[in-house]
Amino acid sequence: MDRVLLSHGSGRGLNLLLDNIVLPVLTDGNSLYTEDAAILQWDSMSKLAFTTDSFVVTPLSFPGGNIGKLAACGTINDLAMMGAIPKYMSVSLIIEDGFSVEKLKCYLKSLRDICVTNNVKIVCGDTKVVESGNCDGLFINTAGIGEFCQGSTMLSARNTSDGDQVIVSGPIGLHGITILAQRGNLSFASNAISDCAPLSAMALHLMNASNSVRVMRDATRGGCAAILNEIAKSSDVTIRLDQSKIPVPDVVKGACSFLGLDPLQIANEGTFIAIVSPSDTQKCLDALHELPEGKNAQCIGTVLKKGKYSVEMITEIGGIRPVEVPHGQLLPRIC
């Protein structure tokens, strides 16, 4: 590997770049990056969660959101998925010379609105301007700090085991198909609306309902396929999905069948996977169904202990097929 390529931006290429180049240098091979956020013992009293994401989405604005909303939701969701309550956010801007001030204000307002409604304080930031042609309009980095309630369960992709149930919080594939439709001007998917949303309220509600939530993960880059494979690998289990249970909106189904894509590999920005103990599955589903944003939550699969890790799916015609991490770069700059 001599050059970083666009295909290293997600899926298997990203794993390759991280595992072979970035993580060995930055962390001496400790794979600290496998969770959505780091959990840090702060003092004898408390832990905190810490995360960061840079947003380079194109187009900057799309049905259901824009780069500002995405930057706020992305960091809030990374904290929420660890079971933390998002508290503080940093906002760092890289702006291209000539960028519209009106658009900048619009995106920053979206970012702030999400923070305000989720009780997250924007407390520090940075602003850089680069020459025209040296960045694509606007890049936003957010970092976030979250706190844990006393006695709260620690979630981890390593926590799941035989018999656990896989829940998805809502319909899948909407963010990726929305971006794809906007970029490709695909009329047959032009009514797709991104699911971009903050997940902290839903995550907290779920954890209050049950103390046997093992893992939560928002299914962003690489979609459900990527995060289910990460969980399966981290816990060394097989995850078996039931295709008939997976909520795929018509617009996603249509676009995927037309373009030969797998809805499980399409990015989401407001949908998460929760893996819960079998005894609490119904309780968890009931809790999610109480919220408007969780009304389509479904149990879509089961965790099996079978030795080698894998993700597989019982198809609608009764076969079993593997669910793989996307190979190349399905769609660059989805977030």
Next chain:
Amino acid sequence: MDRVLLSHGSGRGLNLLLDNIVLPVLTDGNSLYTEDAAILQWDSMSKLAFTTDSFVVTPLSFPGGNIGKLAACGTINDLAMMGAIPKYMSVSLIIEDGFSVEKLKCYLKSLRDICVTNNVKIVCGDTKVVESGNCDGLFINTAGIGEFCQGSTMLSARNTSDGDQVIVSGPIGLHGITILAQRGNLSFASNAISDCAPLSAMALHLMNASNSVRVMRDATRGGCAAILNEIAKSSDVTIRLDQSKIPVPDVVKGACSFLGLDPLQIANEGTFIAIVSPSDTQKCLDALHELPEGKNAQCIGTVLKKGKYSVEMITEIGGIRPVEVPHGQLLPRIC
């Protein structure tokens, strides 16, 4: 203001962009960004410091450092300047398609080495790849969390008052002149070496020596002029410098006189201003002189209470001239 321009990247232009566009939208006008880092009450027991910076320096490598070293030092220094001990760092990369893996590894190694020697743990990160032409090689964002020792003094640009003394930790202007020389291929300044360095050990040593340090600030974008004006404004005081005391290296003096620049407006990346009580000035200087990196520390001025805030300098010929924040963009992408 319709468009964000390159001139909004530092000095007065940056203040204009922040005060009129970014801060009113993000923070409802609370100017939370006037310090190097935010100080957050974490729980009843402890406070933490939180900061972020995006690095877009060009060229990516220069005498004395590179973007990786700069990204580590920048965030470590922002925490250290608040009197915090840097503990944790996030690293977020935006990489251009085609970027050299060897260079990436080299910059990340520099970043990590600074963290290792300063006991800072890299705990989370993010990696994005964008198409060729949509970013300039490599941008790095770091965010950092620092802790305060129990009973440690809270530093703030608001803290200084009549009679306090202004100390500079070392020679000024080296980073900016180094970058300028590299970019402009200026042979007369080609032996300039950036001062890029972590300041946490020196800052801690100073605070251990005296509990009457009021403010510390690393003199980055806009140089000493910008940060002294910020301190003067925040504390509503006049800061009077004595030109004969300011340590300006020959290479900086030469380049500035040739190019018509003011050394006080040139960026540093490993030099800070400390404002201390008059009674402890000698003790503070002695402490700095004990360290190799502080051996050229000097007392360069005095704080006066005169009503309207300002920064002024007694020149070497005995006159008084104002020390102003750079107007336009002296040198874009210095960090």
